[in-house]
Amino acid sequence: MRSQNSLLSINRLPLEILAHIFDIARMSEWETLGDPPSGSIVRLSLVCHHWRQVALAFPALWSTIHLRDGAIYDFQFAALCLERSKHAALSVVITTLFRGVQIANFFAPHAYRIQEISVLVPFKYSCTKVPAYLSSTCSFPAPKLRTLRLCTAMWGSFDCPVLPALFGGSIHEVTHLQIESFSSWPGHTFGRLTHLALGSQSQYEKRSSMEEFLDLLEANPRLEELLLDDAGPGFDARDSRPRINLPQMRLICFITSSSERALPARVLSHLTLPEECSIRVNRDMNPSRFDELLPSPFPSDLSSLAPFRSLDKLALREDTVEFGEAAMRFSATSRRSGVSTSYRLRGLEPWGPWPEGALLLFLKAIPCAGIRRVKLAMADTFKTFSEDEWRNIFDRLPALEELTVLEHHAPAILAALHCRGSSDEGGVPCPHLSSLQLLRTKDLDVEELLRLGRARASCQHRLKHLMVSPGTGKISCSDHERLRSCFDSVEVVVTEDEPIFEEPEEMMRLPFGKDISGQY
Amino acid sequence: MPTIVSVDDSTVPGEGSSRLLLLVSSDNKHIVVEEDIMSRSRFISKQVEGFEATSQRHAILLPFSSFVLNKVIEYCSHYRGYYLLEDDPDAAPPGRSPVREWDQEFLDVDRNMLLRIIKAAHYLEIKSLVGSCARAIADMIRGKTTEEMREILGVENDFTPEEEHSPSSKCTG
Numbered sequence: 001m002r003s004q005n006s007l008l009s010i011n012r013l014p015l016e017i018l019a020h021i022f023d024i025a026r027m028s029e030w031e032t033l034g035d036p037p038s039g040s041i042v043r044l045s046l047v048c049h050h051w052r053q054v055a056l057a058f059p060a061l062w063s064t065i066h067l068r069d070g071a072i073y074d075f076q077f078a079a080l081c082l083e084r085s086k087h088a089a090l091s092v093v094i095t096t097l098f099r100g101v102q103i104a105n106f107f108a109p110h111a112y113r114i115q116e117i118s119v120l121v122p123f124k125y126s127c128t129k130v131p132a133y134l135s136s137t138c139s140f141p142a143p144k145l146r147t148l149r150l151c152t153a154m155w156g157s158f159d160c161p162v163l164p165a166l167f168g169g170s171i172h173e174v175t176h177l178q179i180e181s182f183s184s185w186p187g188h189t190f191g192r193l194t195h196l197a198l199g200s201q202s203q204y205e206k207r208s209s210m211e212e213f214l215d216l217l218e219a220n221p222r223l224e225e226l227l228l229d230d231a232g233p234g235f236d237a238r239d240s241r242p243r244i245n246l247p248q249m250r251l252i253c254f255i256t257s258s259s260e261r262a263l264p265a266r267v268l269s270h271l272t273l274p275e276e277c278s279i280r281v282n283r284d285m286n287p288s289r290f291d292e293l294l295p296s297p298f299p300s301d302l303s304s305l306a307p308f309r310s311l312d313k314l315a316l317r318e319d320t321v322e323f324g325e326a327a328m329r330f331s332a333t334s335r336r337s338g339v340s341t342s343y344r345l346r347g348l349e350p351w352g353p354w355p356e357g358a359l360l361l362f363l364k365a366i367p368c369a370g371i372r373r374v375k376l377a378m379a380d381t382f383k384t385f386s387e388d389e390w391r392n393i394f395d396r397l398p399a400l401e402e403l404t405v406l407e408h409h410a411p412a413i414l415a416a417l418h419c420r421g422s423s424d425e426g427g428v429p430c431p432h433l434s435s436l437q438l439l440r441t442k443d444l445d446v447e448e449l450l451r452l453g454r455a456r457a458s459c460q461h462r463l464k465h466l467m468v469s470p471g472t473g474k475i476s477c478s479d480h481e482r483l484r485s486c487f488d489s490v491e492v493v494v495t496e497d498e499p500i501f502e503e504p505e506e507m508m509r510l511p512f513g514k515d516i517s518g519q520y
Numbered sequence: 521m522p523t524i525v526s527v528d529d530s531t532v533p534g535e536g537s538s539r540l541l542l543l544v545s546s547d548n549k550h551i552v553v554e555e556d557i558m559s560r561s562r563f564i565s566k567q568v569e570g571f572e573a574t575s576q577r578h579a580i581l582l583p584f585s586s587f588v589l590n591k592v593i594e595y596c597s598h599y600r601g602y603y604l605l606e607d608d609p610d611a612a613p614p615g616r617s618p619v620r621e622w623d624q625e626f627l628d629v630d631r632n633m634l635l636r637i638i639k640a641a642h643y644l645e646i647k648s649l650v651g652s653c654a655r656a657i658a659d660m661i662r663g664k665t666t667e668e669m670r671e672i673l674g675v676e677n678d679f680t681p682e683e684e685h686s687p688s689s690k691c692t693g
Contacts, residue, residue: 009632025662
């Protein structure tokens, strides 16, 4: 049976590849299912003799040690993992609010190889004892610590939450820092951060000042990612303070409640960012309050924010999941980065009058002159949009060359693209438009398409390429021929596939601080 | 090691903006591809550097079928000119493979094909593709019991009774 297994394709992969697969499987189980990674690797090692040999040959696969609430047995299993992980760097996950001293003593002999510590206090223990627990648990020295996550809800606390001194205060080598609830950390200095995530600073009046926050950013010029999730500074910075240059920054995310919607623009107005940096703003939206759309998610002065300079693609979607929640999302991207605003829906439907206002605010906040490609996937939200309303949007996109429309009602969109005079007089919407893709559109009328094609051709703004994937009805061979008289090329396709909304990675992935949700 | 054979100039079409490479699959299919497209492959890049040293044109023989090779070329063509962190030899390796929407569609193939692609990507040293394939395979077994994993991948339980009942095999965390 062993020789039979050895012939299987999966068992003929190079060992390091199979180990890599195990690593991804164990970590993704942790991220999505909350299963301890070392538990997963045990299951994998029990599949067959070969898998067991591979699991045992790669100590790093045993390097995540998880101590859970009320599981005495965890210490035995943790000891086994410590043994099997040999000299591999350790990642320690603590999801309990008890046995702090025992945990500290258990890890102290191995502290020299601990690179990551995550204290993820379960919500049921969201109480004022958290600082004392952290003091007792994180009392051993951790000279190699690089990643520290303190996900510690403290809903019962009315005092100013101050982070106590941890690991003897010597954690200045930390590069990845995630802190929830605590808004200040006297005694700890950070100067090597590449990833910073602050969350759940629900006590607005106790937050650090903008000056203190900017001091922290200034002290960490190698920052690559910043997440402010219901957290951030107050608004007290001097306007005269020079902007802080963060040349390595690749991703800034704001997740804001309705009461702090001005925060992103205020923080961004103090920064100088490189072209490679993506900026994502996610807001709560109360659909009964139009004023909550304001102010703009981005500052009015974009001169120091290079990501805004090369935006050439716009995607408007109502079916996205942003930071793990259903959202409506507007994004503008370049090849390497982008900016987006999204709205948490939380059970709300993304239609009603406010999305149009939100979209126009977004289009006003970004430089639209360079947008050459647009994907529209807001069929439900904009189903009542009139020709004038579409026209209002298209008029903001003078350089548009390619328009992709998914599942929308076609007539108003097509009517809005008609010429109404010469291009000199501004009578030609999107004068550079050459490619139109109508995917699974509703109420598609071939006569209307022909009229559009002829009208644009007659005013020297011929549409070159048309792709049609009818959602209702069908296009006959004769219709196909007639369409070819108005467009250089016509493709009629039948597709049930979802179109791909390709965006730079930083626009899509979960940032540090949101990458392990659901595990505690 | 791959076998490298000299080819007649006429075998390779004329040069355009990017030079052309001749890749020969294990089923002896000759595939001409622009060098730019395959520059994501560290293996191919190293081969090309070798060509430059000898100023000769060569074909590169690869130990996998044209079907698999075409899939790899499709992947490289899609990401032509795109910066992917995993493929940057000078960048620190990312902690984990990012999920790319297009890759998920691209790798929606049967298990055996997926395993062939990951082997080819490993051979060609295309780390981003190795990472995406590994994630796709990991997704197949994620959250599954040991028995379910055996069933999905057609693996038999080949432990001896002693191994199966060893104390450490009882630990499941």
